[in-house]
Amino acid sequence: MNPSIDKAKVLQEALPYIREFHGKVFVVKIGGSVMIEENLREAFAKDVVLLRYVGINVVVVHGGGPQISRVLERFGIRPRFLAGVRKTDEETMQVVEMVLSGDINKDIVALINRFSGENIYAVGLSGRDGRLLKARKIDKKVYFSKIGLPPPGEDVGLVGEVEEVNTDLIVSLLEGGYIPVIAPVGVGEEGEAYNINADFVASSIASSLKAEKLIFLTDTEGVKDLRGRLIPTLTEEKARELIKEGVIREGMVPKVVAGLEALEGGVRKVHIVDGRIPHSVLVEVFTEEGIGTEILQRT
Amino acid sequence: MNPSIDKAKVLQEALPYIREFHGKVFVVKIGGSVMIEENLREAFAKDVVLLRYVGINVVVVHGGGPQISRVLERFGIRPRFLAGVRKTDEETMQVVEMVLSGDINKDIVALINRFSGENIYAVGLSGRDGRLLKARKIDKKVYFSKIGLPPPGEDVGLVGEVEEVNTDLIVSLLEGGYIPVIAPVGVGEEGEAYNINADFVASSIASSLKAEKLIFLTDTEGVKDLRGRLIPTLTEEKARELIKEGVIREGMVPKVVAGLEALEGGVRKVHIVDGRIPHSVLVEVFTEEGIGTEILQRT
Amino acid sequence: MNPSIDKAKVLQEALPYIREFHGKVFVVKIGGSVMIEENLREAFAKDVVLLRYVGINVVVVHGGGPQISRVLERFGIRPRFLAGVRKTDEETMQVVEMVLSGDINKDIVALINRFSGENIYAVGLSGRDGRLLKARKIDKKVYFSKIGLPPPGEDVGLVGEVEEVNTDLIVSLLEGGYIPVIAPVGVGEEGEAYNINADFVASSIASSLKAEKLIFLTDTEGVKDLRGRLIPTLTEEKARELIKEGVIREGMVPKVVAGLEALEGGVRKVHIVDGRIPHSVLVEVFTEEGIGTEILQRT
Amino acid sequence: MNPSIDKAKVLQEALPYIREFHGKVFVVKIGGSVMIEENLREAFAKDVVLLRYVGINVVVVHGGGPQISRVLERFGIRPRFLAGVRKTDEETMQVVEMVLSGDINKDIVALINRFSGENIYAVGLSGRDGRLLKARKIDKKVYFSKIGLPPPGEDVGLVGEVEEVNTDLIVSLLEGGYIPVIAPVGVGEEGEAYNINADFVASSIASSLKAEKLIFLTDTEGVKDLRGRLIPTLTEEKARELIKEGVIREGMVPKVVAGLEALEGGVRKVHIVDGRIPHSVLVEVFTEEGIGTEILQRT
């Protein structure tokens, strides 16, 4: 039979999902490690563009840990982490912002724009643009308890948390057909920059936009149980339990905690998806199978 | 490999077409015979809905010859054709309008609405609604010469041709997210109804909306050459030549002539597509292969 | 004296009414029997157009009982009524829709458009267009008790009641200056058509648009008392009493019940007006005398 | 027969005119003498309101000669005229403006507002508001030759002519549903006031708004021929001829000249109507008979 007809059928299988998500907001957080392999990068960019064309309001948030460390080293600054959090003095912060807002952000913007067309363009922003991400220094005790770690003795420096998201600029860009790409840099009262965990930035933005979905693209399969098997669906209660029991641990903790905060903030569903699979975003959104772990709102 | 990923790749293959056609107008003319088999009908309806969701402004025009004849017979009126054109006295015209605007039109509207979602609804119109299709009686000599037949001696009755399309109503429905479904009934100066060939109605509407594509869904493969082989691409010149030579003949003549008028009126491309293949509209629009015959503007 | 000056004075007598009703919604229900005599039809159409020009948002709802029966008979189907309600099997429903949406509806639309001008056009819709009238099968017990009759033993078939009016399409047509003309056909979950009493359709639409007036154009003088004298003004209480006592009976019951539902739904006034008097709509709206029976909201 | 039905028929006779003039601009100039008798004043105000309700954009311009002279006399200033033009020194100008903008203008505004309803209000303006009427001192030679009189030897003072109409304010008031009522006071470069002939002000405003009609309400029957018979219709050529021959003379000259300038400026029709007949505006606009004299564009 005509292979084109099979393709048409596959397109049609996406119709119920397109209908459901038309006009909704999706926040997609992409980790630095996913942005390295060229064909994964392109697959990601095309997925974002396709989501936009079928009427979904996509906002991209990115991280950039590995790249920051590499540049710091070239600068002769030794990257230091305190309980998983980068110690961020003023000089480090300057490098963090240069790499995030000046390198990775523009790189993703240019990548998406290679696949988009007239009037559908990515625009890169840091939290300092339009005072998008009003931030303050983290409360060390609260923050480390949230991510399940003992607070370090030393000061972490300019590590911040989002106080308020100024959604006006994002909303007006979405209404203009643009795809906002946001670097996780916050702005304090005096205009100073803060280094913020990108998972929490994505979560704050998703909450303040009452997003339909918050999708974390990671370099793991998803959340796993004690025996290392992927858990496809997780309730809020179960997620908290698994963190307490230490089954969810290390880098997965902030993602799950950020996801739970998003659900509390009104986001409908949170997905932790394997970014190493090409087009995993499309698979998650437009097919029945799903991929990775989804965390659901209490009902 | 994960079959979902294959599906995602198929979706991505549609991206260049979605990008190209986003915001453009497509006029799709569907013949009465295509609307009979249930799974073809549904496939057609879903295709129209999908086009709308990816940002294409779809207008549907339908015919209804076979159904009209059936109802006429139940009424005890013998359908009569003069050189392929239905002789339309006043009583026949009343049946024509009842069947087209009251039965087939609402049937297609309901079918599309079964697959559409919130704010994307089909709305059925006849050319008398909002004086959409201002019409007059055909000039017999001109009309039959246009479709390559000797004019019949007898009067054809209330057979009309489009004088002017009132695009305001169509445009405002498209801007409101609706899918207009139009029955080929025109309205004269005094409000009287005219029976108009649906191919020419589709062509007039496509011209006045400066459509990107005019697609005829028929019950044939497309335009064929002398030896019966499908011609995938036809220029205007070639099309005229084939009509003159009688290679294009019978029911295909009005379609091709209507298509040529559309190209002259500013439509970018005309497609004659086999409606008996499920999802042939999607195949034509979103895959490289194409299907049936396309007629191109002179360049 | 100059007769033109007398005419000008008559125009001025309408000013207080025009001022009062400017920008308000009127729903006018016109019965099938009123649409038969040519000069009454024209007078009605001109009245509707005049209302629109002085800034009143008119919505027309029509019935079509006699015409449906005539066509059914030509089809060789014997019309059957159960306690005044047409037994509507699938074949009958198809004829009902053809006659209502394809014949009567377009006939009224064309008639109004003969007297209207640029940008003020009638547009015909059935309840299936834009899922305008979401309907379900009537609950036999409830429905017949409402119209004061014993429920028939037999199934009435596809007889429906309005569940919800999708006002978006009506409102956007009114804002565009159009006059919506609506056929009383509802649409079920699966897209199937339902035959609905036009009086109740008019009432549902009037309620959901919070209309100022709901006007029933009938072929009687209005509601009469025991001795056959016209009752010019009726309160809700009095109306219910007269139904209970059987003074209001037969075809007048659904009108009065529909009118009472409209008043409960927020409509300001309901009028039952004699459609056999030319321009009775204008007389009712623009003169002090009034005509027929008005039913008032409880105060 | 029911007299209400006769009234309805009279209303319907207005329909073709309402349809024709819906959305068009009418400029009505009312002379001071017409504003004196109470029932004429009220009839005028109601006519203006009715025109607005049926969708006509009415602009009122008024004069005020007699009232100005009366107030000047109470001030102990003797009114002086040079070839029919009020000699306007600074003190006189102050009185002119007080009477026109502060007394007559507000009087007409309040009168109209007595008969208008919600959202349809009169708003009074002088040419100094919003720099509505940019003016300069008349060029004596040009001006008096235009009105067919020898220029006086003496300086006329602050008598001006319209240089430019700032239509923005008028248009935005019309779009807001207001009825602008304009006093014939112009504003010079330095903000100084000019006394301008109200007929010429009405003509300038009508031209700059491309009005459909300019109506002069006067205290005469209209333009008369040599034998004193009313001339119902006048062409531009004929009008100029009658002025040259002195058949049109005195106060009628500026009206006819202003009317001719309006026709040249793009106004469709000019009417000189007897304001002493109640509702003469309505008679002129909405009946076949017409009243007074109409001057037509050359065709």
Added chain:
Amino acid sequence: MNPSIDKAKVLQEALPYIREFHGKVFVVKIGGSVMIEENLREAFAKDVVLLRYVGINVVVVHGGGPQISRVLERFGIRPRFLAGVRKTDEETMQVVEMVLSGDINKDIVALINRFSGENIYAVGLSGRDGRLLKARKIDKKVYFSKIGLPPPGEDVGLVGEVEEVNTDLIVSLLEGGYIPVIAPVGVGEEGEAYNINADFVASSIASSLKAEKLIFLTDTEGVKDLRGRLIPTLTEEKARELIKEGVIREGMVPKVVAGLEALEGGVRKVHIVDGRIPHSVLVEVFTEEGIGTEILQRT
């Protein structure tokens, strides 16, 4: 040093105030006596224009007592005051309106327009325009008790108070970039004019627009204490106390009472400013020093 740089620094000192008041509404009431000296008048007009250009929505309300009395005298009418309130019979009211709406109002409008530019124009209105200030006759007992005086035995005539401000017209003018200049004349049910204290008019308008500031420009320094020293800041309580104690007295009472009513009506701050100092409005709004007396909302 470069004096231009000093000027730039002064401009910069205004920035915090401009930022704070951008988009807010200011109502400025200017007394008749301030409008007399030419350089003060010009300074005032320029200040109003500057406020508008930096994004403040200014509304001007004016009085006109002295001018009215002068004109009355020329008319041979002896101005009479009852407990400080002008006895206003019908003839007096006509003069009041002529002077306020026709002379002073247009004078201020022209003055402002001399300094404004394209699209930023003053437009003069009386309370009768657009039924802006719906008024009724004052309740003598209530009114005089409010201004702390024994009610006179005699009838005061057409002295009114504001019942309702029709803000639609003001708001639409402000949105169009205009500066409304309002004469304190109210309109009664029947369209009759009322003479209203301009301080109370300014207060009513400020309340209904929820103004940021209400500024009274007077011919005194501000509110003074028992020893005649200026009081820079006054709370509501203190103000009431000083009135009770008779420290605030005569013409200052209505201003302070009107100011207190404005604060109750939601206005943020009330200023009583010395109009005899050039540019006192700018000094008050844009410098730290302030000028005159400010009355603050209870907190």
Added chain:
Amino acid sequence: MNPSIDKAKVLQEALPYIREFHGKVFVVKIGGSVMIEENLREAFAKDVVLLRYVGINVVVVHGGGPQISRVLERFGIRPRFLAGVRKTDEETMQVVEMVLSGDINKDIVALINRFSGENIYAVGLSGRDGRLLKARKIDKKVYFSKIGLPPPGEDVGLVGEVEEVNTDLIVSLLEGGYIPVIAPVGVGEEGEAYNINADFVASSIASSLKAEKLIFLTDTEGVKDLRGRLIPTLTEEKARELIKEGVIREGMVPKVVAGLEALEGGVRKVHIVDGRIPHSVLVEVFTEEGIGTEILQRT
């Protein structure tokens, strides 16, 4: 005398300029060297904010030469210049973009946002955001001839020139009240970044927005004549002559050439202003004296 009154007078002196420039576009290019001294930086930021508040649409373009060289050196890359143009290989380009878009751009954005208020925020963009600055590699011969230097033998690498400015994004930000701050990085067909001279970027943007003024803030007094005296006003002809004669030379050449291109592109005036004087932008715009050199359009 009251010093506040003097301040008010200074504010008033700005009124004619504010009136003239209200709603116009200004493009301000700020050089890297100006951004170093803290009080100059702040003065600049406040000036930009003040311009925005008085209704001027400001767009900021910045350079960053010295900062780029410093970072390159820390990276161990020796900055190289060919005829004044930075040799930009891929690694250098990455650093250029990081410094421009990630460091300097966000720094300026945060600085401006410290002095701006609600709804008036700076937003930083690089030419890759929204494909704002479509660029291609410079044509070496053309480019160096334009800046009056012999083309170097060696390839300059990724040095680009603007092909097209996508004004949509800039215009929609300006309409939203934002202040766009643009880094001089262009985007090629494939999404690759180009290093573009900031003076030419500012000129291209000013041309495509038909700016009123293009202001270059430099670290010199302005254009000087042979004897080193400042030239306050320069015509296009004179400017070209001085370049040819070598009086204008070195870093001033690109500025003057870029300025001349802007004038040809429809910009009204070009200013070269000494950024070492605090508030020099305000001085230039709002005082009579002016500062630096202005280049005027041929008349």
